[in-house]
Amino acid sequence: VAVLVSSENKNLKIPQILVENTREAFLKIGQFVKRKINPFTIAVGGSAGKTTTKELIYFLFSQLGFKVQKSIKSFNNEIGLAVSISSLKNDTEILVLEIGTSSKGEIKYLSQFAEPNFGLLVSFGKEHLEGLGSPEGVFQEEIELINFVLGNGGAVFINVDTEELRSFFLSLDYPEKVAFGLGNETEKKIFRYGFFSNPISVSRNFETDFSLSILFDGRFFKEIVKTNLAPHFGSNVSAAISVLFLYLKKFKGMKEDEILKVIKEKVNFKEFKNEFSRFKVDQIGNFVVVDDSYNSNPLSLSAMFYSASFVDGKKLFALGDMLELGKYSEEEHFKVGESAKKYISPKDSFFLLYGNYAKFMEEGLKNCGFS
Numbered sequence: 001v002a003v004l005v006s007s008e009n010k011n012l013k014i015p016q017i018l019v020e021n022t023r024e025a026f027l028k029i030g031q032f033v034k035r036k037i038n039p040f041t042i043a044v045g046g047s048a049g050k051t052t053t054k055e056l057i058y059f060l061f062s063q064l065g066f067k068v069q070k071s072i073k074s075f076n077n078e079i080g081l082a083v084s085i086s087s088l089k090n091d092t093e094i095l096v097l098e099i100g101t102s103s104k105g106e107i108k109y110l111s112q113f114a115e116p117n118f119g120l121l122v123s124f125g126k127e128h129l130e131g132l133g134s135p136e137g138v139f140q141e142e143i144e145l146i147n148f149v150l151g152n153g154g155a156v157f158i159n160v161d162t163e164e165l166r167s168f169f170l171s172l173d174y175p176e177k178v179a180f181g182l183g184n185e186t187e188k189k190i191f192r193y194g195f196f197s198n199p200i201s202v203s204r205n206f207e208t209d210f211s212l213s214i215l216f217d218g219r220f221f222k223e224i225v226k227t228n229l230a231p232h233f234g235s236n237v238s239a240a241i242s243v244l245f246l247y248l249k250k251f252k253g254m255k256e257d258e259i260l261k262v263i264k265e266k267v268n269f270k271e272f273k274n275e276f277s278r279f280k281v282d283q284i285g286n287f288v289v290v291d292d293s294y295n296s297n298p299l300s301l302s303a304m305f306y307s308a309s310f311v312d313g314k315k316l317f318a319l320g321d322m323l324e325l326g327k328y329s330e331e332e333h334f335k336v337g338e339s340a341k342k343y344i345s346p347k348d349s350f351f352l353l354y355g356n357y358a359k360f361m362e363e364g365l366k367n368c369g370f371s
Helices: 022-037 052-063 077-087 106-116 135-142 145-149 162-171 231-251 256-266 298-308 326-334 336-341 358-367
Strands: 003-005 016-018 040-045 068-070 096-099 117-121 155-159 177-182 193-202 208-216 219-226 279-284 289-292 315-319 349-353
Touching: 003 022, 016 289, 022 106, 022 336, 040 106, 040 145, 052 068, 052 096, 052 231, 052 358, 077 106, 077 315, 096 256, 106 145, 106 155, 117 231, 135 145, 155 162, 155 231, 162 326, 177 231, 177 358, 193 231, 208 231, 219 256, 231 256, 231 298, 289 326, 298 336, 326 336, 326 358, 336 358
Parallel strands: 003 016, 040 096, 040 117, 068 096, 117 155, 155 177, 177 193, 315 349
Antiparallel strands: 193 208, 208 219, 279 289
16 A cells, blocks of 8 residues: 655655655564554574574464464564564464574664564574674674663573573573573573473484473473474474463463473474474485475584484485575585584485585585595
């Protein structure tokens, strides 16, 4: 019925709304709609795993009967965020947003329009180095979501699997901070709130049973969570459950045992459907084929090798270029060999390589004994 324009176009026969910046105007329209409906807002950021975590949080709240909306696909830039918040339904209770970045200052800018109550940092790794310059630049950019939520009295959720994020988490003098990740860190009792998944059983099709350890305000819980997800998604499962857990505890007044009972009775993780090209598993004859091709970076590639290590048999990896790594491109493609060797054996793993950086991957893989 109308268009936003930054300069008038006399050839258009529909109403034109003249603004200085069309993208910012679109965000402001979305912010107006969002404030009117006022859903509880959860924002997910990080170098890899944002979309899966967003989808899992949406799935959990939906399974429990909440009226919940989410970012479409991986719509996480300024246009994507504007689309998500301007298309809210009037009865939306929970909004789950994905916040992405490719340039300095983007997350801080988008957070001002998203206005999240909960903020998640699901990972940190080398991504969008063309725009962010260095790993340090990536880190400083990614924590802007956490900084925004801290400054507005919300709760923050941080993956403590990496040394950088673990140190950052422990440095925060803030009561409502939640740790999550892989492994059994909660048994060390160093976190007030901690949610950790440990893969205990993996099928040939990568369906994983996780042992979920929870430390919540001095109480310790252990549950088995059966999923259709690969092992490296354990931290995403932990993240999603931690968000639901704290929300139900803080805003619905439910007790810990009651929350676990509700999750066990109403949530079937085997029904979860992820977005396309994110470790999508198909059985074709005698072969298990995995599509994990969506916008790969060194962190997500390493996670793929990690999950591949849980399944026996010969493995064939078809790898293309990891984009937007800037001056680190050659070095990071060479390091594919080190990443693979950390988890899989050269004797039963083979590679097909394609792209502008294939020769660097080949050199790095051969250097680590792969063919």
